[in-house]
Amino acid sequence: MKISKILQTIIALFFVTTTFAQQKTGNISGKxxxxxxxxxxxxNVIIKSINTGTVTxxxxxxxxxxxxxxxxxxxxxxxxxxxxxxxxxxxxxEIELENIQLNENQEQLSEVTIISQRLNQxxxxxxxxxxxxxxxxxxxxxxxxVVTNALLKEQVNTDLAxxxxxxxxxGYVQSNDGNVSVYLRGFRSxxxxxxxxxxxxxxxxxxxxxxxxxxVKGPASLFYGANVNNIANFGGIVNKVTKQAYNxxxxxxxxIAGNYDLNRATVDYNTVLSQEKNVFFRFxxxxxxxxxxxxxxxxxxxxxxxxxxxxxxxxLTIKANLEYNQSKRNLNFARGVSGxxxxxxxxxxxxxxxxxxxxxxxxxxxxxxxxxxxxxxMEYKLSNTxxxxxxxxxxxxxxxxxxxxxxMGDVTTVNRxxxxxDPRETQSTHIQQxxxxxxxxxxxxxxxxxxxxxxxxxxxxxxxxxWNAIDDVDTTNPVITGLTNDQFEANIAGGTKNKTITKxxxxxxxxxxxxxINEQLxxxxxxxxxxxxxxxxxxxxxxxxxxxxxxxxxxxxxxxYNPFEDKASLFVNYMDGLNNNxxxxxxxxxxxxxxxERAKQFEIGTKLDFFDGKxxxxxxYYNINIDNDIIVDENGIxxxxxxxxxxxxxxxxxANPLPGLNLVAGYTKNNATxxxxxxxxxxxxxxxxxxxxxxxxNFWLSYQVLKGEAKGLGLGCGANxxxxxxxxxxxxxxxxxxxxxDATVFYKKNNYKVSFKADNIFDQEYYNGYxxxxxxxxxxxxxxxxxx
Numbered sequence: 001m002k003i004s005k006i007l008q009t010i011i012a013l014f015f016v017t018t019t020f021a022q023q024k025t026g027n028i029s030g031k032x033x034x035x036x037x038x039x040x041x042x043x044n045v046i047i048k049s050i051n052t053g054t055v056t057x058x059x060x061x062x063x064x065x066x067x068x069x070x071x072x073x074x075x076x077x078x079x080x081x082x083x084x085x086x087x088x089x090x091x092x093x094e095i096e097l098e099n100i101q102l103n104e105n106q107e108q109l110s111e112v113t114i115i116s117q118r119l120n121q122x123x124x125x126x127x128x129x130x131x132x133x134x135x136x137x138x139x140x141x142x143x144x145x146v147v148t149n150a151l152l153k154e155q156v157n158t159d160l161a162x163x164x165x166x167x168x169x170x171g172y173v174q175s176n177d178g179n180v181s182v183y184l185r186g187f188r189s190x191x192x193x194x195x196x197x198x199x200x201x202x203x204x205x206x207x208x209x210x211x212x213x214x215x216v217k218g219p220a221s222l223f224y225g226a227n228v229n230n231i232a233n234f235g236g237i238v239n240k241v242t243k244q245a246y247n248x249x250x251x252x253x254x255x256i257a258g259n260y261d262l263n264r265a266t267v268d269y270n271t272v273l274s275q276e277k278n279v280f281f282r283f284x285x286x287x288x289x290x291x292x293x294x295x296x297x298x299x300x301x302x303x304x305x306x307x308x309x310x311x312x313x314x315x316l317t318i319k320a321n322l323e324y325n326q327s328k329r330n331l332n333f334a335r336g337v338s339g340x341x342x343x344x345x346x347x348x349x350x351x352x353x354x355x356x357x358x359x360x361x362x363x364x365x366x367x368x369x370x371x372x373x374x375x376x377x378m379e380y381k382l383s384n385t386x387x388x389x390x391x392x393x394x395x396x397x398x399x400x401x402x403x404x405x406x407x408m409g410d411v412t413t414v415n416r417x418x419x420x421x422d423p424r425e426t427q428s429t430h431i432q433q434x435x436x437x438x439x440x441x442x443x444x445x446x447x448x449x450x451x452x453x454x455x456x457x458x459x460x461x462x463x464x465x466x467w468n469a470i471d472d473v474d475t476t477n478p479v480i481t482g483l484t485n486d487q488f489e490a491n492i493a494g495g496t497k498n499k500t501i502t503k504x505x506x507x508x509x510x511x512x513x514x515x516x517i518n519e520q521l522x523x524x525x526x527x528x529x530x531x532x533x534x535x536x537x538x539x540x541x542x543x544x545x546x547x548x549x550x551x552x553x554x555x556x557x558x559x560x561y562n563p564f565e566d567k568a569s570l571f572v573n574y575m576d577g578l579n580n581n582x583x584x585x586x587x588x589x590x591x592x593x594x595x596x597e598r599a600k601q602f603e604i605g606t607k608l609d610f611f612d613g614k615x616x617x618x619x620x621y622y623n624i625n626i627d628n629d630i631i632v633d634e635n636g637i638x639x640x641x642x643x644x645x646x647x648x649x650x651x652x653x654x655a656n657p658l659p660g661l662n663l664v665a666g667y668t669k670n671n672a673t674x675x676x677x678x679x680x681x682x683x684x685x686x687x688x689x690x691x692x693x694x695x696x697x698n699f700w701l702s703y704q705v706l707k708g709e710a711k712g713l714g715l716g717c718g719a720n721x722x723x724x725x726x727x728x729x730x731x732x733x734x735x736x737x738x739x740x741x742d743a744t745v746f747y748k749k750n751n752y753k754v755s756f757k758a759d760n761i762f763d764q765e766y767y768n769g770y771x772x773x774x775x776x777x778x779x780x781x782x783x784x785x786x787x788x
C-alpha cells in the first residue's frame with residue numbers, strides 16, 4: 001500500500017512538473033580560437049544567469065544544450081587569461097555562433113592550461129552513472145566519492161588494490177581471486193561494475209585502463225536489482241569508468257621499475273581515424289612483472305584495451321570497448337587459526353608463530369587467469385528532451401589455479417591446504433535500455449530516466465574435493481617442501497572431480513525522477529520491479545531441484561536543499577536494497593518461500609562547494625537496518641526475525657587551498673552489528689560484522705611548483721589507517737589496527753615526467769582483513785613520456 005502511494009506521488013509530480021517545465025529550448029554551439037587562430041581547448045563557456053555551461057574540447061569546440069528561449073550573456077574564460085563576453089538571443093532550436101577569438105596565442109594558452117589543470121586536479125564529482133540523470137553533485141541527495149585518474153597517476157599506482165587507498169566509506173582488500181573487495185558501510189561489494197554495466201569477472205584486473213573509480217554509497221537495488229555475487233550490496237557499489245576514445249591525438253608511454261623485481265610498461269594511444277573527425281580510436285596496454293617480498297610469489301600479467309568512438313550523426317554516438325587481462329600469479333585464500341590458540345594474549349595474526357616473510361607455498365603452484373570484457377554503448381537523441389541510451393556488457397573469465405590457505409593449527413604447526421579450481425569459467429551478459437528525459441525550465445527542471453535491465457549469469461566450476469591438504473610446516477624447523485602443480489595433481493588423482501554449474505537471470509524495470517525547483521530544492525524518487533530467476537544447480541551432470549523465482553520492489557527517495565547558489569546544500573534520503581532467499585525447510589517440515597532479505601537506509605548530510613570549487617566536501621550520517629534475516633529459535637524453527645544494524649559517520653574533503661597545492665582526505669566511523677540472532681548464538685549479539693573496520697581514514701597531500709626555476713617539481717605524502725578487523729562475528733581474533741605512510745617526489749617538464757614513490761616508508765609489518773601479510777617498505781621509479 002505504501003509503495004503504491006509512493007509510485008502515485010512520483011507519477012503525479014512528474015506530470016505536474018512536465019507541464020510547467022515544458023517550453024521551447026535551443027542548443028548553442030561554436031568554436032574558440034587563440035590569437036594565432038589555433039584551437040583553444042579547456043576554455044570555460046558559461047551562461048551565469050541560468051548557471052549552466054561547458055568546456056571546449058581539444059579542437060576548441062563547445063555545445064550547450066536545452067537553453068530556454070531568451071536573451072543571455074555568455075562568458076568565455078580560463079584562469080590566468082582575459083575573459084570575453086558576448087550577447088546571444090536564443091530563438092531557434094539550433095544556434096551556431098561565430099568563432100570566438102581570445103587575446104592570447106597558443107604558447108600562452110598552453111602555459112595557463114597547465115596551471116589550470118593543476119587546480120583541484122583530484123576533484124571530479126560530476127557523473128552520468130550515479131543518478132543516471134544529469135544531476136549536479138550538490139543537488140544529488142546521495143553520498144558518493146570519486147578517485148580520479150590524476151590521483152592514481154600521482155601515486156604511481158601499479159595494481160588495482162592500491163587504487164583504493166583514497167576511498168571514503170570503508171575498508172578494502174584484495175579478494176581471493178585477485179580482484180578487490182570493498183567493505184562499504186559494513187557490507188562487501190566487489191568491483192564488478194564497469195561504465196555502469198555489470199561485468200562479473202573473477203580474475204585479476206590491471207588498473208591502466210581506469211579513468212576514475214566511483215563509489216556510490218547506500219543500497220543500489222534501484223538501478224542494479226538484488227544483491228547477487230556482491231555486485232549491489234547494502235553499503236554501496238563500485239563503478240570503474242574506463243578510458244574512452246575521443247577527438248584528439250596523443251601517445252603516452254610509461255615505465256616503472258622497483259624493488260622485488262618490479263618491471264611495468266604502459267601505453268595510452270589515441271587518434272582520429274576519419275577525415276570527417278567523427279571516428280576515434282584509443283588503445284591502452286600494460287605489462288607487469290614482479291616478485292613477492294616473501295620467499296615465494298610471482299605476478300606476470302598483461303592487459304590490452306582498445307576502444308572506438310563513432311559519431312554517426314549529431315544524434316547518434318556509438319562507443320565500443322574491449323578489455324583483455326591475462327595473469328599468472330600465486331593467490332592466497334584467507335588465512336585461518338585454530339580456536340584453541342585464541343586467548344586474551346593471542347588475538348591477532350601478529351601474535352602467532354609463523355614467519356612474516358615466508359609464503360608457505362611455491363612459485364610452481366602459480367595459477368593462470370584470464371578475462372575478457374566487451375561493451376557497446378549507443379546514445380541516440382530522440383528529440384530536444386528525450387535521449388535513448390543502450391548499454392550492452394558481456395564478460396567472461398577463466399581460472400586454472402590452486403588457492404593456498406594456511407591455518408595455524410597449534411603453537412608450532414602451520415597446516416597447508418589448496419582449493420582447486422580446475423577450471424572455473426564464468427560468463428555474464430548485461431543489457432540496459434534507458435530513456436532519459438531532461439527538461440530545463442526557468443523555474444522548474446525535470447529529469448527522468450526509465451529503463452529495463454537484464455542480466456544473465458553463469459558459473460561453471462570443476463574441482464577435486466574442497467580443501468586438499470599438503471605437508472604441514474613445523475615453525476621450529478621451517479623446511480618448506482617444494483611442490484609443483486604436477487606433483488599436486490598426482491597427490492589428488494584418486495579424488496572425485498566435481499563439476500558444478502549455477503545459472504541465474506534478473507529482469508528489472510525502473511524509473512527515477514529528479515525535480516529541481518528554483519535551482520534550490522531538488523526532489524528525487526524512484527521505483528523498481530525486479531524478477532530474480534535462479535536455475536536448478538547441475539552437479540556432475542545431474543540437475544537438482546533448488547531453482548526458484550522471486551519478485552521484489554525497491555524504492556529510492558531524496559531531498560536536497562541548495563539555497564546558497566551551489567555553495568552548500570543539505571540532503572536526506574531513504575533507499576532500500578534486497579538479497580534473495582531461496583525456499584527452504586523451516587525446521588518443521590514445511591517448505592517456506594521466504595521474502596527477500598531487505599536493507600533500509602536513512603541518510604542525512606551536507607555537501608559543500610566553496611571558493612569556486614577549491615574546497616569540496618560531503619559530510620553524512622547513515623543508518624542501515626536489515627530487519628528480516630532468517631534465524632532459528634530454540635525449537636529449531638526458522639523465521640525472518642533476525643536483524644543487523646549498520647550506522648556511521650563519513651566525511652570526504654577535496655581541497656586546493658593554494659595554486660599547486662592539493663589535498664584529498666576521508667574519514668569513516670562505522671558500527672555494523674548483529675542485533676537479533678539465532679538461538680544459541682546470543683554470545684555474538686552486538687558484535688561487529690566480519691571484515692568491517694570501525695575506523696578508517698586516509699589523506700594525500702601534494703604540491704607542485706608552477707612558476708620559477710623549480711617549475712614542475714612536486715612532492716606528495718599521505719597516510720592510510722585501518723581499524724581493527726575481526727575475521728569472525730565472535731570478535732575475538734583478527735587483524736590489528738595499522739597506519740601506513742607513503743611519499744613521492746616528481747618532476748614534470750614539457751612532455752616527460754619522472755617520479756620516485758615510496759610506500760610504507762616506516763616499514764610496518766601488518767596484515768589485511770584476510771590475514772595476508774602486506775608489503776613492507778617498497779619503492780618504485782617511474783618515467784612517463786608523451787610523444788604527442
